[in-house]
Amino acid sequence: MFKPSKMHRTSKTASITAGLLLGMVAGSFVAPAVAASKAKAEPLPAASEEQQAAAERVLFGKYQCDGGKTLSVARDTQNPGYVKLDLAKQSWTMKPVLSSTGAIRLEDIKDTALLIQILNKSMxxxxxxxxxxxxxxxHEAQKAAVEELKKNPSTSSVFDAPAPAAQ
Known part of the structure; x- marks a missing residue:
């Protein structure tokens, strides 16, 4: 069986100590650089009238999701017309867009996430x-809409045949 010499143990200890010191020194330079890059974030473009109108239709507050997850949607107080979206430890700044179907789209300004709000749910x-x-x-408003649809189901659908033309 191999038995390390005293010199081998000393050099191993010195290597570990040097690695730890280098890591701590590097960390002291990296953390301020990361903080400075966050502080220098580019300001968001001013929201257009269409974006402001879409933002007025966003359902703000807590959303209960499948799997016990919770979304939080709030106004971005620093950037009027924008929305903050949080899911667990993730957070996004979203741009509200009204779609041609009437759905509200919250598009991540970094183009990584998209929240779609329709009458009965969001995803x-x-x-x-x-x-x-x-x-x-x-959202509470979507839950109320689902309950209302249960009580008063819609009698027409976009898939129904068109009504006959009046003669």
Whole structure:
């Protein structure tokens, strides 16, 4: 069996100590650089009238999602017309967009996430992979809409045949 010599143990201890010191020194330079880069973030462009109008239709507050997850949607107080979205430890700054179907789209300004709000639910998508990050998210207003639809189901659908033309 190999028995390390005293010199081998000393050089191993010195190497570990030097590595730890270098790591601590590097960390003291990196942390301020990261903080400075965050502080120098580019200001967001002013929201257009269309974006402001879409922001007025966003459902702000907490959303309960499938799997026990919770989304939080709040106004961005630093950037009028923008929205802050939080899911667990992730956070995004979103730009509200009104779609042609009437759905509200909250598009991540870094183009990584997309929240879609429709009448009865919301879903958060990863734009890069096209996968849903969370689904079945419901704001109190969406829960109320679902209950109303249960009581008074719609009698028409976009899939119904068009009504006959009047003669």
């Amino acid at each position: 958060l998508m990863n734009k890069k992979s096209g996968q849903r990050m969370v689904d079945g998210c419901m």
